[in-house]
Amino acid sequence: MEKHKAHLSFLLLLAFFYLSACAPQLHKSSSVAFIPSDASVEVDSSIDSFVRPYREDLQEAMGRVIGETSGEINKSGKGETAIGNLISDLQKEHAEITFGYPIDISAMNNGGIRNTLPAGKITLGNIYELSPFDNYLYVLELDAAKVRQLAEYAVNKKSLGLSGMEITSKEGQLVSYLVNGKMVVEGQTYLLAVNDYMASGGDNLDFLIEAPRKEQTTIVLRDVLIERIKAISAKGEKISAKVEGRQKLD
Template sequence: MHSNRTMAGNKFYQILFLVAGLFLLTNCKQQLYKSGSAEFLTVSEEIAPDPFLDDFIQSYKTALEVEMNKIIGETDEAIIKSGPGETALGNLVADFQKEFAEQKLGQVIDISIINNGGLRNNLPKGPITLGNIYELSPFDNYLHILELNAEDVRALASFAVNRRILGIAGMSILAKDGEIIDIKVGNKALVEEKNYTLAVNDYLANGGDGMELLTQLPRLEETNILLRELLIDRIKHKTDLGQKITAKVEGRQKLD
């Protein structure tokens, strides 16, 4: 009996100390109260613009318009992306990507690809402005260089045949009813033991547009060069040489 009374007493004091501790904690801590106010403002054309902010924004807008209206090249006819698979614009961008990588990175590029969906506008007939390129390539897509073996090249060609969303330079494909008949890289048949280089943007390299087949390929270079930057560079280069920007569908992808 003495043992049971002792245990009961201990339990009583444990509860008492716990209650006392909770009392001290709740009465010593700083009390926090909600406060705040809000006002609903209706925004419409009836609200006059703030003169200070309007002047501030207008100065940047004017400077931006001057920059975007700078002419960097010229075409004889519009270069467009129309229809599935090979397009004039897709060919041009893939060519420029290949050419830029070879000249600026010192890489021999066997194949260059671009997703047609990433090209958001056509190039107009006549002057090409800086703004035209920003409209064509508004996304921050960076140039990557990957390595492929012969089997990877065949997988890439099969993707092109079945999805019909790529612009391609350096590789030609002949297919019938979805079946590949012939693939050539640099106008030559595939060499089984050879490794090939691929210029591509980071969006596709990381599996965008269903291109998971690229995600496991070795990365030779991952640059911070934007697609629009390399396009501007190539167009200015051609212009400096006195050349107009031209492109057409050439039969690089014969998919029917």
């Protein structure tokens, strides 16, 4: 039986090379044709029948309700936004629960937030629209100098959601910054929860590249949001967030 299989495999391989050798040579062509795709294009019934069950399962999954907001949580604001506050808060909370130690600061790049949360029911699809990228949870160790750099970056770029940190600027310059309501102490290490994109210097956060990694996980931010929202909802609470004055930027 094994000898027969080997013989058959050899014949199939030989046939492949024969057909390849006899096949006409293809040449690159510069001519193109535009084929419009709209409602007038007829759907192939066989392909549609094959895809339909998967599409229906996906639609059902994405429509599953995992929580409820007390009002719309949007991206309005200069630097600080309601949705940025929510995500950085949930990221901080999840990191503390997962690793079992306090996180001083949690930061989220506003550019990675791709949607808002509507007033009322939150579906799984809402979270996938909000956080479509597979960004992983990291915890970095920052010295006092890098904490200041983070505060200065927040003032200059006005593009971060922050939890655990308060900053104030005047005429575009950093005036003050606090971590958990206290001044930063030289010689002390502060733990920062961020995603791997930011930790790798994304959005010009180059000063984070060399920060020691305390945790490098494969925990996806999207899953963090889903898990935390479900946990809050299980307690009968609604999801809420607002601009609180964490970043007083002029």
